[in-house]
Amino acid sequence: MTSKYLDDLETRPPEVRERALFNLLRDQIDNAKKNSPYFGKVLADVPAHGVPDRAALAKLPVTRKSDLIALQKSEPPFGGLLAVKISQLGRVFASPGPIYDPQGDEKDYWGFARALYAAGFRQGELVHNTFSYHFTPAGFMMDLAAQAIGCPVFPAGVGQTELQVQTIADLKPVCYAGTPSFLKILIEKADEMKLDISSIRKAAVSGEAFLAPVRKLLADRGIDGYQSYGTADLGLVAYETEAREGLVVDEGVIVEIVRPGTGDPVAPGEVGEVVVTTLTSDYPLIRFATGDLSAVLAGPSPCGRTNLRIKGWMGRADQTTKVKGMFVHPSQIAEVVRRHPEVTKARLTVSHDAERNDVMTLACETAGVEGSGIVEAIGGSIRDVCKLRGEVQVVAPGALPNDGKVIEDVRKYD
DSSP states (O other): OOOSSSSGGGGSOHHHHHHHHHHHHHHHHHHHHHHOHHHHHHTTTOOGGGOOSHHHHTTSOOEEGGGHHHHHHHSTTTTTOOOSOGGGOSEEEEETTTEEEEEOSSTTTTOTHHHHHHTTOOTTOOEEEOSOOSSSSHHHHHHHHHHHHTOOEEEOOSOOHHHHHHHHHHHOOSEEEEOHHHHHHHHHHHHHHTOOOTTOOEEEEOSSOOOHHHHHHHHHTTOEEEEEEEETTTEEEEEEOTTOSSEEEOTTEEEEEEOTTSOOBOOTTOOEEEEEEEOOSSSOOSSEEEEEEEOEESSOOTTSOOSOEEOOOOOBSOOOEEETTEEEOHHHHHHHHHTOTTEEEEEEEEEEOTTOOEEEEEEEEESSOOSHHHHHHHHHHHHHHHSSOOEEEEEOTTOSOSSOOSEEEOOOOO
16 A cells, blocks of 8 residues: 655654754754855854754854845855755756756755655656746756656646647646646636546646635646645745645755744744755755745644644745835844844834825834833834834734734835
8 A cells, every 4th residue: 555655754753853854954064064165154163063953053144045146146156055066966957036056966856756745646647747947947846756756757848838738638647747827727728629638636736826716726627736835946845735734844954934134033833934954965055044934833734744834935025125215124123123122023114104205114012111212212223223214113012913024015106
């Protein structure tokens, strides 16, 4: 009987997993310091054995995805992050930016086999893969994963909708890999062409939100669709299971949720930025801030997998905006909060007044602190850090929404 789990790693006790991950992290830090010029500098004062747990990990510097373009331009092609010679790579890709992404020569380098297996893909089933094989790694992410499971792949790539429908009708694949919206387009085109593509029964979707109307359409057509979350830098981060309750974190990464603009972990359940540490030696990414928002779900998944769960993609963490001609960053708001220990959480709202002038209002959750003194002190910090004037509003703990927003721009330009 085929197991519903790819391997035993998915069901190991959490404390066993945590110990194993941080043992691997010790080796990763040692590897990064020795072989990656960038991390050799960033982690120069960090002993490999000095990061035994998440509390210690949270003290390490964050490397932001938004910094990669500048890093790669200053030290091409990989910004000094690569820990092997380029001749040892399997492939090199370019994502918008451009950001250049290396692929090592491991069988399932990007780790998506776990996501495909959770989506029901099994050995021998033909996969119709509509992710791009051109420039970006998405096509190969799914292709290599499917082959690791033992699935043959039709490399359809993007576009040519009518030809893709005809190919599906002829080859009768069981599995689909691609964006959910393109599968919807294929279904509608097949109806228009009066061709049968009902052989597709399983779908591994990614690259965009898996919206409820599309989920329903697939279910109505007898297709089980499962979403996964990953990036061209990291590979798989988390994946959906039959429990349909959030996304289970991959076994090969360490995931933290931090306050946007900082490296500080948020409380369990609070929305923040996804920060990922990988354990692959070719391209070590330690505390890599993705710029995506999510939150941790409490408890293990009902499917039996015991790893951490996250809610999935919940928007972008980079909420930088321009006020009176000057950029205001989430990191600046974090610095204002740092200066006032009595402030537990803050949210900057940027609006227009009656004359359409920009207005900044910083709402601050404080515990048992009242009076104009705190308002004036925080206002002074705003001026010092942001070089702009801002109003301050003191609110009760828990009053601000749990949506990960540090800066909300509500200005209207119509």
